[in-house]
Amino acid sequence: MTGWNWIILFLAGLAAGIISGMGMGGGAVLIPVLVLVANPGQHIAQSVNLLYFIPTAVAALIIHFKNKSIDFRMAVPIIIFGLVGALAGSWVASVMEAGLLKKFFGGFLLAMSVYEMFRKGKNVGRKGEKP
Numbered sequence: 001m002t003g004w005n006w007i008i009l010f011l012a013g014l015a016a017g018i019i020s021g022m023g024m025g026g027g028a029v030l031i032p033v034l035v036l037v038a039n040p041g042q043h044i045a046q047s048v049n050l051l052y053f054i055p056t057a058v059a060a061l062i063i064h065f066k067n068k069s070i071d072f073r074m075a076v077p078i079i080i081f082g083l084v085g086a087l088a089g090s091w092v093a094s095v096m097e098a099g100l101l102k103k104f105f106g107g108f109l110l111a112m113s114v115y116e117m118f119r120k121g122k123n124v125g126r127k128g129e130k131p
Helices: 005-019 027-038 044-068 070-094 098-120
Strands: none
Touching: 005 044, 005 098, 027 044, 027 098, 044 070, 044 098
16 A cells, blocks of 8 residues: 555544544545455455444543433433344444445445435434523
């Protein structure tokens, strides 16, 4: 890899960390950059993203815990079913061909982007702010 690739990966990691800290998930930035710049293959890029997620999630969790912005009654069932979904999704991804996995991931990002552009409803602000 060239020096520019390392700079791009550094900036992608920084941007993904900022996005992760806001609770949105940095994989939307990190995975495409890894695939386009480092070209490790879709399965490896998604695995690296999952490893990257652990320390960034811990850092964000500490801040959100200190700010008392976590509803544990809501979080526990989401965590339990999220673990079940993660096991199922990991199994599906491991048996799926890389090209198809890349298409599903791209389709998911596109669908979420369209949804976010056109969704209607309340804009939720910080604690104490009115929407």
